[in-house]
Amino acid sequence: MNAGLYLHIPFCLSKCDYCDFYSLCANDDTMDAYLAALKKALRFWGSQSADTFDTVYVGGGTPSVFGAGRLTETLDLVRRSFRLTTDAQITVECNPSSVTKELADALSVAGVNRVSLGLQSAVAAERAALGRRSTVRQAETALTLFRNAGIDDLSLDLMLGIPGQTPQSLRESLRFLEGTGVQHVSAYLLKLEETTPLFARRATLSLPDEDTVCDLYLQAANALEQTGLRQYEISNFAVPGFESRHNLHYWLCEPYLGIGPAAHSFLGGRRFYYPRDLRSFLQSDAPVFDCIGGDKAEFCMLRLRLTRGLSDAAFYARFGEHLPKEMFTAAKAFARHGLLTADGDTIALTKNGFLVSNGVIGKLISTL
Numbered sequence: 001m002n003a004g005l006y007l008h009i010p011f012c013l014s015k016c017d018y019c020d021f022y023s024l025c026a027n028d029d030t031m032d033a034y035l036a037a038l039k040k041a042l043r044f045w046g047s048q049s050a051d052t053f054d055t056v057y058v059g060g061g062t063p064s065v066f067g068a069g070r071l072t073e074t075l076d077l078v079r080r081s082f083r084l085t086t087d088a089q090i091t092v093e094c095n096p097s098s099v100t101k102e103l104a105d106a107l108s109v110a111g112v113n114r115v116s117l118g119l120q121s122a123v124a125a126e127r128a129a130l131g132r133r134s135t136v137r138q139a140e141t142a143l144t145l146f147r148n149a150g151i152d153d154l155s156l157d158l159m160l161g162i163p164g165q166t167p168q169s170l171r172e173s174l175r176f177l178e179g180t181g182v183q184h185v186s187a188y189l190l191k192l193e194e195t196t197p198l199f200a201r202r203a204t205l206s207l208p209d210e211d212t213v214c215d216l217y218l219q220a221a222n223a224l225e226q227t228g229l230r231q232y233e234i235s236n237f238a239v240p241g242f243e244s245r246h247n248l249h250y251w252l253c254e255p256y257l258g259i260g261p262a263a264h265s266f267l268g269g270r271r272f273y274y275p276r277d278l279r280s281f282l283q284s285d286a287p288v289f290d291c292i293g294g295d296k297a298e299f300c301m302l303r304l305r306l307t308r309g310l311s312d313a314a315f316y317a318r319f320g321e322h323l324p325k326e327m328f329t330a331a332k333a334f335a336r337h338g339l340l341t342a343d344g345d346t347i348a349l350t351k352n353g354f355l356v357s358n359g360v361i362g363k364l365i366s367t368l
Contacts, residue, residue, distance in 0.1 A: 002054040002085060003267070004249035007038065007074065008260030009063040010278060013098065017131030017201075018159075020193035022262035022276040023061040030278075035070045037282045039077055041259045046081025051255060051267070054085040055246035064094035068106035075110040089114055089153075089245045097134035099142035104149040114153040115146050116186070116244075121162055121169075122176035129163040129205075131197070136176065143180055153242055155184035160220060161213040162190055163205040170216055174223045183242035187220045188235040189213060214355050221351050234305050234354045251306055253299045253318075266293050297365045304361045309341075309348025326367040334360055 011031060012023045026034070056078055063071060071092065078084070091114040092107055099117075107115070121127050122136050143154060156177060160170070177185055192199040208216065221231055229237035233251060236244065249256045258265045261281045264273040271293040274281055296319060303310040312323045331342035339353035339360055353360055 001254055003049075003051040003254065004055040004057065004246045004256035005053045005078065005082060006246070006256060006258040006260075006263055007056070007058045007078075008258065008263040008274075009058060009060040009066045010034075010261050011060065011065050012062045013065055013095075014133060015131075017129075017197040018190060018193070020195055021061065024278065031066060031070060033282055034278070035066075035073065037284060038074060038260065040284060041281075042074070042077050042081050045257060045259060049082065049257065049267075051257075052083045052085060053257075054088050055249060056084070056088060056090045057246040058092040060093055062095045062098060063092050064098040064103060068100075068103045071103075072106050072110045075112070079111065091116055091155075091244070091246060093118070094142065095134055096138040096142040099138075099145055101145055101149075104142075104145040104151065107146075108149040108151050113151060114155070115151055116155040116184075117142055117157070119156045119173075119177075120159040121165070122173040123165075123169045126162045126165055126169060126173075130159070140180070143182070153184075154180075154182045155186060155244070156180065156182050158185055158187040158220065160187060160189050160216045161208055163207055165208055165216065166212075167215065167219055170219060171223075174220065177224070178227045183229070183239040184244065185224055185229055185237045186235055186244075187217075187224065187237065189217065217355060218351055230307075231351070232307050234349075234357060251302045253294050253302050264290070269294055296368050300365045300368065301361050304347065304349060304364065305357070307348060309346045311346040313345060324367050327364055330363055330367055334363075 008022070010023050011026045014025065015023065056075070058071070075090070090112050092112050093116045095118055117139060118132070119139050120130055120132055124136070139156070146154060158173060158177065192202055198205070224237040225231060228239055230240055231237050232243050233247070236247070255267050256265060257267055258273070261274050261278055262276040264271065265287065269292055271290040272287045273290055274287045275285070299315070299318060300310050303314065315323050327347070328342055328344070331340055331347045334340045334353065335342050338350060339356065340347055340349045347364065349357060349360060
């Protein structure tokens with residue numbers, strides 16, 4: 001079984017009002033120090049790992065602000081330190097406003113073959129409400145630059161439940177997405193995290209109510225599938241063959257290594273993480289053990305996020321036993337309400353089921 005490699009670049013030009021990911025603003029000296037620490041960690045883990053990696057995902061933060069030179073050095077060392085498959089999917093996240101021709105060309109030369117761009121909305125007022133500073137025009141330009149550089153596997157983020165968002169404004173964003181011809185869209189619901197400025201202003205926000213948010217999700221899911229992007233996970237849609245193979249490692253409960261502050265790993269059945277602390281990483285502090293992972297409940301929970309669902313065959317292959325009959329009995333009750341399908345071997349949530357996935361999945365795994 002191949003593994004995935006995640007590298008966290010914890011830097012942004014500015015912090016978006018909704019973002020709870022570990023990131024901060026930094027100058028060149030700090031980013032140079034981070035590059036040195038990252039290279040040290042890559043050499044260490046490369047010497048320790050016997051795994052073969054078929055995905056590399058550079059996330060953040062905003063990796064594109066790290067600069068073409070630093071990203072190229074990082075990816076070059078990845079190739080020299082780790083065993084990568086010849087068809088490894090190598091993804092870099094970018095903010096449209098920090099994409100230049102130099103960056104696009106450098107990433108292509110460095111072997112990057114997939115880029116994920118933060119769009120969130122094609123409506124200017126909605127982007128402003130989120131604190132997004134790049135424009136739709138910049139997103140269009142970024143897509144062109146990457147395609148001209150030979151990177152054709154492109155993904156855009158779409159956010160649902162934005163302050164002021166309506167079915168009509170969402171339709172505008174969906175039309176824009178269709179016009180770009182991207183092969184992948186991540187469409188996720190806005191969550192107000194307590195540490196964010198948006199949460200602090202929540203009483204003043206014109207947020208869609210719960211029923212409207214559900215309608216927006218179904219509207220987006222149906223529209224994206226009509227344009228040829230098949231839903232394969234609660235929040236992800238792709239032209240067949242263009243799924244995020246790295247994220248599939250997470251949902252299939254497969255091994256992955258995360259390097260950088262706030263990065264998590266699952267290797268050898270153990271979960272561990274680097275603290276959300278830049279200074280700690282610069283000092284080469286070791287990651288912290290979290291727990292033993294990959295048990296039956298976790299395996300089922302992650303598989304049920306996927307449209308392919310949880311199969312008895314996959315469960316048996318992993319654990320040497322069948323799913324309990326009680327799980328299929330519980331599933332049939334949900335199936336009568338259109339929340340999932342259960343065919344005797346596989347349980348798979350429907351779009352309506354994904355809207356209440358926490359409750360449905362919790363009930364199912366309680367039968368283990």
